[in-house]
Amino acid sequence: MNHITIDPERVVSDIDRNVFGGYLEIGFPDIDLYVGLYSPDSPLADKDGLRSDVKTALARMKFPNARFPGGNFTSGYRWIDGVGPLEERPTRRELAWNSIMPNEFGTNEFIRFCRKMNIEPFLCANCGDGDIREAADWVEYCNGTANTYLANLRRKHGFTEPHKVKYWGIGNEVDGHWQIGYKSPQEYARAVTEFSKVMKWTDPEIKLVASATSFWEDNPFHMKTEWVERAQLILEQAGDHIDYLAIHRYAHPRKDDPFETYMAFAEDFNERLSAYEGLIHAVSLERGLKHAVSIAVDEWGLMRLPSGLHEDIPISVITDKGGIIHLPSDSRDIPRPKENMIINLEDALITALYLNAFIRHANSVRLANFTFSVMAIGILNYERGRNSPVLLQTNFFPFELYSHTCGSLALDVFWNGETFSGTYNSRTYRGIRTLDVAATLDQTHKQVVVYVVNQNKEEAQETTISLTSGQFTGKVREFIINGPDIKSENTDEKPNQVGVREVKIDASGKSFILSFEPHSVTALVCPIS
Secondary structure, three states: OEEEEEOOOOEEEEOOHHHHEEEOOOOOOOOOHHHHOEOOOOOOEOOOOEEHHHHHHHHHHOOOEEEEOOOHHHHHOOHHHHOOOHHHOOOEEEOOOOEEEOOOOOHHHHHHHHHHHOOEEEEEEOOOOOOHHHHHHHHHHHHOOOOOHHHHHHHHOOOOOOOOOOEEEEOOOOOOOOOOOOOOHHHHHHHHHHHHHHHHHHOOOOEEEEEEEOOOOOOOOOOOOOHHHHHHHHHHHHOOOOOEEEEEEEEOOEOOOOHHHHHHHHHHHHHHHHHHHHHHHHHHHHHOOOOOOEEEEEEEEEOOEOOOHHHOOOOOOEEOOOOOEEOOOOHHHOOOOOOOOOOOHHHHHHHHHHHHHHHHOOOOEEEEEEOOOOHHHOOOOOOOOOOOOOOOOOOHHHHHHHHHHOOOEEEOOEEEOOEEEEEEOOEEEEEEEOEEEEEEEEOOOOEEEEEEEEOOOOOOEEEEEEEOOOOEOOEEEEEEEEOOOOOOOOOOOOOOOOEEEEEEEEOOEOEEEEEEOOOEEEEEEEEEO
């Protein structure tokens, strides 16, 4: 028998709604805004060229913020190309994804979209081949109020009032050797110090996100990770200017990995969040930082790797005497297989495990951006085509469920029960609790919300759920996300294989017993006295 014990008075932290942020990349040629959201030729497009059905689905996710213009694309993006009359915007070769960038959807189009959707824009400045002047100019263009060239340029483009963009990133994945303008720990610490200083001189009210770590493990290309040193140097040199340290952490199992490997990822992720919390606390204490620096997980999600990836690399990799990695000059012209990304019930479980981690680490994780924002509504698929209707994918449902039901306070919930073992990235984790649990308190509505991921793919888990004080009162609303098996997908032929169903449970007194279905995500919305 499993046990979940909830003390409504054991509050870990308030929960920042920004952890339910989204991510919109305009540079990926096949999986991006230009295919999914911005589609002016679509019969479903509104006057801004945005698909109304996609906007409706995105509205259900209730993003408090959205990150733009992307990930790898950011490191070569010239924001000035994406403002002004469309006919005057240059078309550029885009090197991150080896595509052509028409620049039809830029800063003002994105901010107009955000304001109509009640989303706070989060702009990510180019710290790859871009410079301090370009980043500061972008801040002034968006937020400037004085009679200056850039503020007047925005006015000339039809926006009299400042955009008041609050969140700004300084680069993307600058620790990645694959990135345009890769920077060593020392180079980026120096860069972020100067970028942050000048950007805040331009507008002291903005919040700055430093690109700390995306590259966590050494790999077969002999690239060495330095994520501890990076965080330390950023905090030591720029800690007084930045507000967040950004990490990227994707679940990267291989397609043929066992289910237990997928589930073990949550242990890995929680371990790294705890490590970053310790790093930030230690350096902040030593350096006497005057404000809290939070964690931003501004890219996250499940992305499967091909089976035997490292054994079957089709190109040679060259390391020079300085240890710098080089790809052959013609490597970007190697045709990439057009393979649809698998999104199945495993993605839904992983999505919920991420969100549980954000709740448990609510004191430090104050901003997050779900990478697969547009992909989760099923537009982006090589076989379906760019004008195919919205098809909600499995990972859409846990995000929507948590976003709609999450309380304002994270609780330190106790749970125990059955355990299992799993290996992720060559690290074996033993004693993983079969039920992964998080809980929140909604004081306004006098309810506790309990989130449970049953990581057993075959057996239901009978569980006693108890309160240490107060009582359950009335109907508990049980929301269940599940499908026939862990490989269940939503397709045009079977669009409802995975979804949400609601059950009402009578609960009174201090406890009740519930059986959690195998391979499921459950949210219990419990009225309490």
